[in-house]
Amino acid sequence: AQSVTQLDSQVPVFEEAPVELRCNYSSSVSVYLFWYVQYPNQGLQLLLKYLSGSTLVKGINGFEAEFNKSQTSFHLRKPSVHISDTAEYFCAVSPNNNDMRFGAGTRLTVKP
Amino acid sequence: GAVVSQHPSWVICKSGTSVKIECRSLDFQATTMFWYRQFPKQSLMLMATSNEGSKATYEQGVEKDKFLINHASLTLSTLTVTSAHPEDSSFYICSARDFLAGAYEQYFGPGTRLTVT
Numbered sequence: 766a767q768s769v770t771q772l773d774s775q776v777p778v779f780e781e782a783p784v785e786l787r788c789n790y791s792s793s794v795s796v797y798l799f800w801y802v803q804y805p806n807q808g809l810q811l812l813l814k815y816l817s818g819s820t821l822v823k824g825i826n827g828f829e830a831e832f833n834k835s836q837t838s839f840h841l842r843k844p845s846v847h848i849s850d851t852a853e854y855f856c857a858v859s860p861n862n863n864d865m866r867f868g869a870g871t872r873l874t875v876k877p
Numbered sequence: 878g879a880v881v882s883q884h885p886s887w888v889i890c891k892s893g894t895s896v897k898i899e900c901r902s903l904d905f906q907a908t909t910m911f912w913y914r915q916f917p918k919q920s921l922m923l924m925a926t927s928n929e930g931s932k933a934t935y936e937q938g939v940e941k942d943k944f945l946i947n948h949a950s951l952t953l954s955t956l957t958v959t960s961a962h963p964e965d966s967s968f969y970i971c972s973a974r975d976f977l978a979g980a981y982e983q984y985f986g987p988g989t990r991l992t993v994t
Binding site for chain 1: 881883911918919920921923926968970972982983984985986987988990
């Protein structure tokens with residue numbers, strides 16, 4: 766079975782500061798990895814995904830993530846956040862091109 | 878491209894009634910659609926996987942007779958909450974997989990807020 770652990774339930778940060786949202790996963794097979802963002806009362810928007818190849822993945826809105834196989838991690842980073850980045854962020858794994866398992870989410874709050 | 882819609886976006890119903898939620902892939906064919914449930918401040922929990930033309934596969938603990946799923950075409954799946962109770966109040970999100978684009982990515986709908994009074 767696969768599982769996803771998002772290590773921080775809440776991350777407060779000041780505007781223009783860098784941020785890292787941590788994600789670890791466990792799986793006995795190769796997985797695809799995703800980060801989604803959810804704004805209040807909305808569905809999920811894909812930020813970025815790792816399928817194969819380069820371990821550094823760049824996504825939308827200036828976000829990037831690095832896949833680390835030995836540490837089974839897929840942390841999300843942004844060098845300078847904006848107020849508009851305030852949202853819930855979900856890490857997800859898909860082990861077999863079928864269902865997707867989500868982490869518990871990290872609430873990013875950007876303060877002025 | 879790859880847009881998924883849900884209707885309605887929010888619905889209030891009385892306890893004991895049934896509610897139908899539609900999930901549509903607007904610009905692609907979706908052989909597989911997924912239904913998730915999200916409680917306030919919590920993550921998405923997969924309820925069931927539906928494949929066009931066949932019966933849905935429900936996750937453990939999800940009552941198939943209560944949450945009826947029909948995937949009648951390559952662009953439409955419906956979730957019917959039967960005999961709804963207040964504990965069914967939740968945010969329901971569907972997603973669809975683009976058959977032609979590859980099997981690894983799901984596109985999510987905007988969600989439906991269900992409140993049972």
